[in-house]
Amino acid sequence: xxxxxxxxxxxxxxxxxxxxxxxxxxxxxxxxxxEIMVIxxxxxxxxxxxxxxxxxxxxxxxFHERNMGKGMSIRTGIAHMTGDYLIIQDAxxxxxxxxxxxxxxxxxxxxxxxxxxxxxxxxxxxxEYTHAYLGxxxxxxxxxxxxxxxxxxxxxxxxxxxADVVQSLNLTTxxxxxxxxxxxxxxxxGYQIIEIPITYNPRTYEEGKKIKTKDGIRALFTMLRDRLGxxxxxxxxxxxxxxxxxxxx
Numbered sequence: 001x002x003x004x005x006x007x008x009x010x011x012x013x014x015x016x017x018x019x020x021x022x023x024x025x026x027x028x029x030x031x032x033x034x035e036i037m038v039i040x041x042x043x044x045x046x047x048x049x050x051x052x053x054x055x056x057x058x059x060x061x062x063f064h065e066r067n068m069g070k071g072m073s074i075r076t077g078i079a080h081m082t083g084d085y086l087i088i089q090d091a092x093x094x095x096x097x098x099x100x101x102x103x104x105x106x107x108x109x110x111x112x113x114x115x116x117x118x119x120x121x122x123x124x125x126x127x128e129y130t131h132a133y134l135g136x137x138x139x140x141x142x143x144x145x146x147x148x149x150x151x152x153x154x155x156x157x158x159x160x161x162x163a164d165v166v167q168s169l170n171l172t173t174x175x176x177x178x179x180x181x182x183x184x185x186x187x188x189x190g191y192q193i194i195e196i197p198i199t200y201n202p203r204t205y206e207e208g209k210k211i212k213t214k215d216g217i218r219a220l221f222t223m224l225r226d227r228l229g230x231x232x233x234x235x236x237x238x239x240x241x242x243x244x245x246x247x248x249x
Contacts, residue, residue, distance in 0.1 A: 004083030008073040009091030010041040023097040039073040071178030113191035117158035117198030147187035180219040184226040
């Protein structure tokens, strides 16, 4: 099995090198190999220079020529991945790459279509801002209500999805909304999402946190759009194959 690690970064000069190195030194379970892709979304703080200086053949670097949003960075990674599963890794230090092996072991056990990390599943809730915690709880409840999920943390950044599943979805958003469009369309396509507990080290806006209240409002509109069927769930050329795969799962 092969894991494609998609590291999305925008203006993360202070942490990008550490995140890449922490990802590289992680030992995956037996039978797993890894590719690391760093998608830079037109950083202007020196992040691109740091990445170019890595000179590491094990790291695939993709540079956007303009800022197109985190969602577009993930979609770029999906388009270039060669693994059996992808896992999304943020370029800050809020999420720890050392937990990737736990996702791989869960995939080995379940062959799940999607495995999400939950920041609240073990009861140790760490949020820097009360409004962020309440917003995630609300958006998670809406996701479960509209799409029949059983999630505890829909807004988690660490999402692992099987390649055939994620590449069949008609993902259209380009910003933080992809964190919500992705589970929406996984559930609409008839797949289940498994959760495992993860650690979380939240940062402040002063430290570089980017997602804001307005992004939560956009996420709500994305959910309503998807529930109303205003965009197709599956790509036309993969809809038949995906339905067959679901029947054989």
